[in-house]
Amino acid sequence: MEYRRCGKSGLLLPAISLGLWHNFGDVDDYKNCRKILQHAFDSGITHFDLANNYGPPPGSAEENFGHIIKKDFEGYRDEMIISSKAGYRMWDGPYGEWGSKKYLISSLDQSLKRMKLDYVDIFYSHRPDPSTPLEETMGALDLIVRQGKALYVGISNYQVEEAENAIRILNELGTPCLIHQPKYSMFERWVEGGLLDLLEREGVGCIPFSPLAQGLLTNKYLKGIPEDSRAAKPTGFLQENQVTPEMVDKIAKLNYIAQERGQTLAQMALSWLLKDERITSVLIGVSKVEQLEDCLESYSRTIFSEEELEKIETILSH
Numbered sequence: 001m002e003y004r005r006c007g008k009s010g011l012l013l014p015a016i017s018l019g020l021w022h023n024f025g026d027v028d029d030y031k032n033c034r035k036i037l038q039h040a041f042d043s044g045i046t047h048f049d050l051a052n053n054y055g056p057p058p059g060s061a062e063e064n065f066g067h068i069i070k071k072d073f074e075g076y077r078d079e080m081i082i083s084s085k086a087g088y089r090m091w092d093g094p095y096g097e098w099g100s101k102k103y104l105i106s107s108l109d110q111s112l113k114r115m116k117l118d119y120v121d122i123f124y125s126h127r128p129d130p131s132t133p134l135e136e137t138m139g140a141l142d143l144i145v146r147q148g149k150a151l152y153v154g155i156s157n158y159q160v161e162e163a164e165n166a167i168r169i170l171n172e173l174g175t176p177c178l179i180h181q182p183k184y185s186m187f188e189r190w191v192e193g194g195l196l197d198l199l200e201r202e203g204v205g206c207i208p209f210s211p212l213a214q215g216l217l218t219n220k221y222l223k224g225i226p227e228d229s230r231a232a233k234p235t236g237f238l239q240e241n242q243v244t245p246e247m248v249d250k251i252a253k254l255n256y257i258a259q260e261r262g263q264t265l266a267q268m269a270l271s272w273l274l275k276d277e278r279i280t281s282v283l284i285g286v287s288k289v290e291q292l293e294d295c296l297e298s299y300s301r302t303i304f305s306e307e308e309l310e311k312i313e314t315i316l317s318h
């Protein structure tokens, strides 16, 4: 595994990190979850990303992860970087979502109980809250670090200006923003419009989520929608109607370039992100160990020729 420095911090993260948004809930196969986590760690993936609401049901991914680390990772906590987040709806009433101090502090306490941990390594504000002063949300992150419940803090889904303000406030508070977690893939490129420049300037790391566009940037949908795929599952966030003929045509063309490079499409999609040194790590999801093995081949092939890049641009821009 290659480890990259997270912004200008002291923390190194693996080029590939594993997220537990899908495939680790109570609706999923527990034995398979264990196998994936063991294989990931044995392959040098030290960073595991969670959130209060991951499941389904919400909270179950953290609970299952807690059981598995107790069982299989006893003694390895210091070799792991575990993150969690709060921002989306987690419980009823006015204190169960968004960015108030009340919600963030209570939610992290619940997450720590579910995961049976004393602290998380990174705690995120999962989304900006238009109704709560940013000073309050960032103040809660600062407090969490001072309480020893998280070592570092990050932000996710913050647009450029929101991120700029959050980073400034955290600096003033003396708890620098470690990392931003935006959606970024070949199919979703908003971060190229200023966010990556800001993060580089401020020395903040970047860990793109859904780098495979939830599985679209793989060869799995080329011949229809497989039964066990995210698009086919009732609990999957990817909808069947997102797998359009135009999308499949684009995927087929990208798949052809990947084959010419001697890579699978999943590998090329990750290599394409990792070619930019501002990307600290790509945050993938997997439903099988074989997918993880496939993705693991990507960080050693991040050089693209001008011609390859141009061909990719042409496909993506049509």
Ligand code: NDP
Pocket (backbone or CB within 6 Å): 018, 019, 020, 021, 022, 023, 049, 050, 126, 156, 157, 181, 208, 209, 210, 211, 212, 213, 214, 215, 216, 218, 219, 220, 228, 229, 230, 231, 266, 283, 284, 285, 286, 287, 288, 290, 291, 292, 294, 295
């Ligand atoms: P990806 O874009 O990596 O999609 C993962 C899916 O792609 C897998 O479930 C699998 O689909 C398919 N896949 C992965 N590898 C392969 C392969 N080699 N060959 C074929 N198919 C493959 O990421 P996710 O959308 O799962 O997001 C990753 C993580 O990012 C989350 O777990 C979470 O930690 C974070 N995240 C954060 C968000 C935020 O708001 N901060 C929002 C969303 C995600 P299948 O299941 O069909 O087999």
